[in-house]
Amino acid sequence: xxxxxxxxxxxxxxxxxxxxxxxxxxxxxxxxxxxxxxxxxxxxxxxxxxxxxxxxxxxxxxxxxxxxxxxxxxxxxxxxxxxxxxxxxxxxxxxxxxxxxxxxxxxxxxxxxxxxxxxxxxxxxxxxxxxxxxxxxxxxxxxxxxxxxxxxxxxxxxxxxxxxxxxxxxxxxxxxxxxxxxxxxxxxxxxxxxxxxxxxxxxxxxxxxxxxxxxxxxxxxxxxxxxxxxxxxxxxxxxxxxxxxxxxxxxxxxxxxxxxxxxxxxxxxxxxxxxxxxxxxxxxxxxxxxxxxxxxxxxxxxxxxxxxxxxxxxx
Amino acid sequence: xxxxxxxxxxxxxxxxxxxxxxxxxxxxxxxxxxxxxxxxxxxxxxxxxxxxxxxxxxxxxxxxxxxxxxxxxxxxxxxxxxxxxxxxxxxxxxxxxxxxxxxxxxxxxxxxxxxxxxxxxxxxxxxxxxxxxxxxxxxxxxxxxxxxxxxxxxxxxxxxxxxxxxxxxxxxxxxxxxxxxxxxxxxxxxxxxxxxxxxxxxxxxxxxxxxxxxxxxxxxxxxxxxxxxxxxxxxxxxxxxxxxxxxxxxxxxxxxxxxxxxxxxxxxxxxxxxxxxxxxxxxxxxxxxxxxxxxxxxxxxxxxxxxxxxxxxxxxxxxxxxxxxxxxxxxxxxxxxxxxxxxxxxxxxxxxxxxxxxxxxxxxxxxxxxxxxxxxxxxxxxxxxxxxxxxxxxxxxxxxxxxxxxxxxxxxxxxxxxxxxxxxxxxxxxxxx
Numbered sequence: 029x030x031x032x033x034x035x036x037x038x039x040x041x042x043x044x045x046x047x048x049x050x051x052x053x054x055x056x057x058x059x060x061x062x063x064x065x066x067x068x069x070x071x072x073x074x075x076x077x078x079x080x081x082x083x084x085x086x087x088x089x090x091x092x093x094x095x096x097x098x099x100x101x102x103x104x105x106x107x108x109x110x111x112x113x114x115x116x117x118x119x120x121x122x123x124x125x126x127x128x129x130x131x132x133x134x135x136x137x138x139x140x141x142x143x144x145x146x147x148x149x150x151x152x153x154x155x156x157x158x159x160x161x162x163x164x165x166x167x168x169x170x171x172x173x174x175x176x177x178x179x180x181x182x183x184x185x186x187x188x189x190x191x192x193x194x195x196x197x198x199x200x201x202x203x204x205x206x207x208x209x210x211x212x213x214x215x216x217x218x219x220x221x222x223x224x225x226x227x228x229x230x231x232x233x234x235x236x237x238x239x240x241x242x243x244x245x246x247x248x249x250x251x252x253x254x255x256x257x258x259x260x261x262x263x264x265x266x267x268x269x270x271x272x273x274x275x276x277x278x279x280x281x282x283x284x285x286x287x288x289x290x291x292x293x294x295x296x297x298x299x300x301x302x303x304x305x306x307x308x309x310x311x312x313x314x315x316x317x318x319x320x321x322x323x324x325x326x327x328x329x330x331x332x333x334x335x336x337x338x339x340x341x342x343x
Numbered sequence: 344x345x346x347x348x349x350x351x352x353x354x355x356x357x358x359x360x361x362x363x364x365x366x367x368x369x370x371x372x373x374x375x376x377x378x379x380x381x382x383x384x385x386x387x388x389x390x391x392x393x394x395x396x397x398x399x400x401x402x403x404x405x406x407x408x409x410x411x412x413x414x415x416x417x418x419x420x421x422x423x424x425x426x427x428x429x430x431x432x433x434x435x436x437x438x439x440x441x442x443x444x445x446x447x448x449x450x451x452x453x454x455x456x457x458x459x460x461x462x463x464x465x466x467x468x469x470x471x472x473x474x475x476x477x478x479x480x481x482x483x484x485x486x487x488x489x490x491x492x493x494x495x496x497x498x499x500x501x502x503x504x505x506x507x508x509x510x511x512x513x514x515x516x517x518x519x520x521x522x523x524x525x526x527x528x529x530x531x532x533x534x535x536x537x538x539x540x541x542x543x544x545x546x547x548x549x550x551x552x553x554x555x556x557x558x559x560x561x562x563x564x565x566x567x568x569x570x571x572x573x574x575x576x577x578x579x580x581x582x583x584x585x586x587x588x589x590x591x592x593x594x595x596x597x598x599x600x601x602x603x604x605x606x607x608x609x610x611x612x613x614x615x616x617x618x619x620x621x622x623x624x625x626x627x628x629x630x631x632x633x634x635x636x637x638x639x640x641x642x643x644x645x646x647x648x649x650x651x652x653x654x655x656x657x658x659x660x661x662x663x664x665x666x667x668x669x670x671x672x673x674x675x676x677x678x679x680x681x682x683x684x685x686x687x688x689x690x691x692x693x694x695x696x697x698x699x700x701x702x703x704x705x706x707x708x709x710x711x712x713x714x715x716x717x718x719x720x721x722x723x724x725x726x727x728x729x730x731x732x733x734x735x736x737x738x739x740x741x742x743x744x745x746x747x748x749x750x751x752x753x754x755x756x757x758x759x760x761x762x763x764x765x766x767x768x769x770x771x772x773x774x775x776x
Contacts, residue, residue, distance in 0.1 A: 085773065088416040089438040089733055110744075175590035176529075176607065191528045195589035198751070286538055287592035288748035303409055305737040305770075306434075 082312035089306055101313035111314060114285075114292045115321075117204070121293060122272045125211045126265055132212070133219025133264070134257075138249055140220070141227045151221070158217045166281025169210040173197050173282075197283050203291045207279050214278070215268065222264045226257035262333035266326055273322050294318050366666050367395040369422035371410065373653065374401030377686045381475075381679055388673045394666060404428065415440030423661035424670050427472040427654045429463045429728040430540070430735060436471060437733040441656040443469035447668035455677070455692045460652055463728045472654035473671050474691035476683055479650035479721045480548070482515075482636040483603065483621070484508055484610035485629060488522070497525040508610075512549055512639045512647075515610075516577050522609050523586040533581060533611045536599050537592035538747065543739035544649050545612070546746050547729060549574035554643025557738075558730050562776040564767040566742070567760035570643070575749045575756040582750045592747045604629055612638060612647065615718050619687040622710075635714060637721065648725025652691065689718050734774060738767045 082101055086094045105111050140150060157165070172179045173196035184192040196202045230253065238248050254261075276295040279285060285296035294314065302311030372382065385396045399422050400410055407426050414420045415438035427435065435441045448470065453461060456474060464472035488494050489506060498506035502521035509515040519532035526532060535545045547557055547566075555570025565571075581587050588594075588602065600617050602608050604627035624630040638647035655671045657664050673679070680690040684699045696719055703712040729735045745763040748754040754762070 087774070088412050089434055090774070176588060176602065176605075193529070193589060197593050198590055283593065284538060286744060286747060288744050288751055288753055300740055303412075305740045306412070307737070 078312045079316060081309050082316055084309050086309040086312075087306045088303075088308055097309075101310050102317070104310065105313055105317060110289050110292065111297065113289065114294050114297045115318075117292065118273065118275075118294045118318075119321075121204075121208065121211075121275065122269055125208055125215070125272050126268050128208075128212055129216045129219045129268060130261060130265060132216050133223050134249075134254070134261075136216070136220045137223035137227055138253060140224055151224070154217045154220055156217075157214050160214065162214065162277035163281055165210055165214045166278040169206065169213075169278075170197070170282045173206045198287055198290075200290055203283055203287075207282055207291055210278055210282065211272065211275065215271070218268065219264050222260050223257055226260035227253055230256045258336040259333060262329055262336055266329040266333070269325060269329065270322060273318070273325075365393050365395050366663050367397055368424060368663060368666055368670055369397050369399045370424040370670070371400040371407060371422045371426060372398055372424075373404055373407055373426040375403055377683075377688065378653075380686055381674060381683060384674075384679055384682070388670060391673075392666075392669060394670075396670060411435060411440060412438065418660075420658050420660035423658060423663050423667040425656050425658055427656040429472065429650075429652045429654070432464065432472050432654075432656065433466060433731050434733040434736065435656065436466060440659055441471055442659050442661075442664065443471055444473060444657065444668065444671075445470050447657070447665060448473070448672075452672065455694050457691055457693055457696075457722055459723055459726045460691050463650075463652060463726065464654060466731050472652070472656050473675055474652045474654045475675055476680075476688040476690050477650055477652040477722065477726070478614045478616045478689055479648060479718065479726060480612045480614050481638055481717055481721065482508065482610060483613050483633050484636065485608075485632060486634050487629075487632045488526075488609045489634075494525065498522065501525055508634075508636050509639050510636075512552060512574075512577060512641045515639045516581065519581055519586045519610070520584050523584055526609060530607055530609065531588050531602075532586040532609050534587050534591055534594065534599050534602055534608050535578065535611065536596055537594045537750070539595060539743060540736060540739045541595050542592075542743045542746055544729065546571075546574055546578070546742070548612075548638070548647040548649035549577065549641065551649075551727060552639065552641030552643055552645045552647045554641065554645070558732065562732060562771055564738070564764040564771070567757070567764040570641070571760050572756045573642075575746060575760060578746070578750050579752065579756060583752060592750060603633075615689050615714065616687060618714060634710065635717060637717060638725065646721070646725045648721060648727045649729070650722075650726045651728060689722070732776075734771060734776075737770060741766045741770065 083096060083098060084094050085097050085100075136154070140147060140154075143150060160168075171177075175181060175193050175195045175198070178196070180196065181192050181194060184194070194202070196206050234252050234256070235248060238252055243251070274295055275293055276299065279291060279293055279296050280299070283291040285292035285300065289297075295318075298311045298314050298318075301307045301314065372378070379401075382398065385398075389395055400407065402410065408428075408431050411425055411431075412434065415435060420440065425441070427441065432441065453470075460474050460477050461470070464470055464474060489508060495506045498504070498521055501524045502517070504517070504521065506518070506521075507514075509518045515533075522532040536542055550557065550566055550571050553570035553573050555568045555574070556565040559565045582591065588607070594602075596614070599608075599611065600613065600620065603611065603613065604621060606628040621627050621633065622630050640646045655674060657667045657671070661667050675691070677692055677695055680692050680695045681698060684690045684695055690696065690699075696715070700712070700715050700719070703715050706712070742763045745754065745759045749756050749759045
């Protein structure tokens, strides 16, 4: 075979390789295409239509006379003290619940990682709150905090030996505290499970070396465990932040966002505006503002996650 | 040839099957508790008419309202007959979801219905809803408190006045404040439903009694008048004096009823529909220990009379409107109304009222009889629905959180109602009023 022949066969081999590479790149896209089309239909189209509605005066009852009104809904929103208060309250709710869940999750996961016998049973028991639908948790805590027949006031009555009628769901800031407690009870196990997985993945050599060096449990926790599980922390924070940001069921059952908007979060207000007041367009505008805030927040968290992975040497 | 004959016979057979197939009427109804009893009579309608009835949805009042609104907006109505209500039907007219009934009901069909109730289902001169049963509130009070000699003596020594059943809202407030000083811990003088349309409706009722209006004739909010301020102030003063349960702003109908049957409330206004529950000794601690009186009147010399009727409508999407009207006629005929009356519902046919009143007289139970006489009086004189405008519920969504804020002391009555009026006014303007 001459050099020319070798060149030709090399070129045709390269062409065949490029075609194969191209084929192999197209294949995943082709396989994903049905799912992408379905998502576009079920998620994408409603989102785009909802965005369009946010620039109109659409109400459920008068869709035939709907007209384009530009940014008026967004201007109305940012002038609405109830919306601004609900937005601030939602950010506060996310900040408190997610951070407390993270702290509790780390402490509980760390303690559990040291349990040798019965850890799987303990894990199962701990996961039980996660198995309840938020609606059920809402009813449960609404009963616990009921001022007349609730469990908590009855327990306090037994202790104090005279009627204790604290309106947990009504008084400021007790209403906010009760919905936070309900969320913490329901969702801390999720953090525990994630962090436990992270802790169990830490190389024993690290912790053994720390012990040999005379580190206390607290020093091990701060300087080894937390840095090692930081990628898990950022993932858990991102997931839980988005979960808590869309809190609706639990708050709707416990307080309905009231009284007098005292426990109003973004999604209870969106629901009220869209379905009870029928201001679908205003509700859509509010949803988009919230989604934008959520996207920015998630973007920040994932940047932190990437940094944490680099520190850990994971690319 | 044989093949053509076979195909033709098959086609003919298929066509005959279609023609012979009974009409199936689909319905979306209110469900739960005693509402379901009426639907047990549907097989009777089916055997009488040869039609089939399929209930495609059942839910509570708020669930079915949301379903109807969403279906009317989305054009996904697949039922012929739907539940309706005097507080909600104007929305459905605006959504073009229901049709007027005048073409399907003659004067003789309507002659037996109580006029005030029937007329509450009319808008723009047309009848839109057929009444099934109605409800109105009366004052329920504990006879073991109001008739107790010690309570009377203590009340007199605390307030200088006799303890008696209030006839006006001013007397209601004074009595409640006085009672709260002498009632045992954990028992409250009164209560109101404290959120959603329930609170707006109670506020509206007292507002009208005091001579006020919710909207003026141009659909501008008018509830921030002196009458409105007086109504809101009464609610606030009762709450701040702890004459109402502290959790009251989280109560709706079931909660206030449960408080009463638990023996925690001395007097309050409640719908007649709860009567059998209150008198059931297995569920109620106040069975046989309460009496009723007409709703208090206000400065406007008007007795409170916020009322509503549960009813039926025919959907615009229905392909069988005449047949749908037949179903509605059956469900609201005297026999079915009598059965519902026996369950404790306040029915809407005069002939059925006459029958149950004479039966109640024969039982010898004074309260059974008094209840019917009073309800009949209120139906004919005090019955008033919320404003017949589609924006009643959206306006309520603005008003009730502010009334809650007034009750809780977060806002002053006048300032709060002015704020609510401004927001409702803006909403009405945006919607073309």
